[in-house]
Amino acid sequence: MNVSHITLRQFLLNEAKLHGLDLDLVLLLEDLATTCRIVSHQVRRGALFQNLGAMSSTNIQGETQKKLDVIANDAFINHCTNCSRVAALISEEVDEVIWIKENPRKGDYLIYFDPLDGSSNLDVNLSVGSIFSIIELKEDIDQTNETQVLRKGSEQICAGYSLYGPSISFVFTFGQGVNGFTHQTGTGEFRLTYPDLRIPEDTSEFAINASRYKLWDDPVRLYFEDLIAGKDGPRGRPFNMRWIASMVAEIHRILVRGGVFLYPVDSNNRELGGRLRLLYEVSPMAFIIEQAGGKASTGTERILDIEPKTLHQRSPVILGSKTEVEMAESYFK
Numbered sequence: 001m002n003v004s005h006i007t008l009r010q011f012l013l014n015e016a017k018l019h020g021l022d023l024d025l026v027l028l029l030e031d032l033a034t035t036c037r038i039v040s041h042q043v044r045r046g047a048l049f050q051n052l053g054a055m056s057s058t059n060i061q062g063e064t065q066k067k068l069d070v071i072a073n074d075a076f077i078n079h080c081t082n083c084s085r086v087a088a089l090i091s092e093e094v095d096e097v098i099w100i101k102e103n104p105r106k107g108d109y110l111i112y113f114d115p116l117d118g119s120s121n122l123d124v125n126l127s128v129g130s131i132f133s134i135i136e137l138k139e140d141i142d143q144t145n146e147t148q149v150l151r152k153g154s155e156q157i158c159a160g161y162s163l164y165g166p167s168i169s170f171v172f173t174f175g176q177g178v179n180g181f182t183h184q185t186g187t188g189e190f191r192l193t194y195p196d197l198r199i200p201e202d203t204s205e206f207a208i209n210a211s212r213y214k215l216w217d218d219p220v221r222l223y224f225e226d227l228i229a230g231k232d233g234p235r236g237r238p239f240n241m242r243w244i245a246s247m248v249a250e251i252h253r254i255l256v257r258g259g260v261f262l263y264p265v266d267s268n269n270r271e272l273g274g275r276l277r278l279l280y281e282v283s284p285m286a287f288i289i290e291q292a293g294g295k296a297s298t299g300t301e302r303i304l305d306i307e308p309k310t311l312h313q314r315s316p317v318i319l320g321s322k323t324e325v326e327m328a329e330s331y332f333k
């Protein structure tokens, strides 16, 4: 092992010193890392403990919950509430805000999370992950008014994800760049393996669920057609396509080697506003991508500037390498 792979705690204490981070935030991030380790452990033993199947319940999105969705959700609730400044949790799997404090005060934290993203991959033993985001209250709020947790992505003070792949990655930003850690089996430590991730500005790789081609609006269809036209098309070069059907895995690939990820509004999801959820999927990823030098857009608007109207609101998304996102946006003009 490379000795320069410092541990998560060493890194966090250093960041706290450098950027004046609150110790509560540092401890909360350690709790989130512990949660992700626990979720990963449950995911890995899922098939052996008959935890891969579906529950009889559905979540607010009308999706059938997997047993592991519920297990992962419980892990977040149980392990992210140690910090006395956690005011509320907002989860993909729970219809309403989970209030932890009766009188949330200025300086308290709201935590948004998707406990297990890409869970359709579970039954086939492919990568899944967890996504989280933290917002610090700038004023006291009223616990009875749920609209007060509807915050713009630009208010995030921290966002991250953990990818449960061949190894566990834990990647996050405090708004001072993006750093990625790998879990070291045996010691249980997360070690810094991807310091200061920067997304290459240009790319020749894209990710989209192309089976929805007929459902797309013209700008997306035209953009896609130009990409696959390759050397003889207007882009003058070949593009490679990837689709893992797990947003965390797609974003991790893009952070490491560049690319663009699209999940647009189409004629099947228009009424819902798209496929992916704004507060605990799209916004945290947009913050991470921007912090790594990339761009995140709906096609017509910066993701981080969207004013959310509902807790489980959805949003179209195009994010990744800057010039390619700008190219995709140009088709919407």
Ligand code: F6P
Binding pocket: 117, 118, 119, 120, 209, 245, 246, 247, 248, 276, 281
């Ligand atoms: O949370 C939704 C999600 O599982 C994402 O992780 C993933 O990018 C997408 O849905 C997959 O969508 P589809 O079912 O269209 O492939």
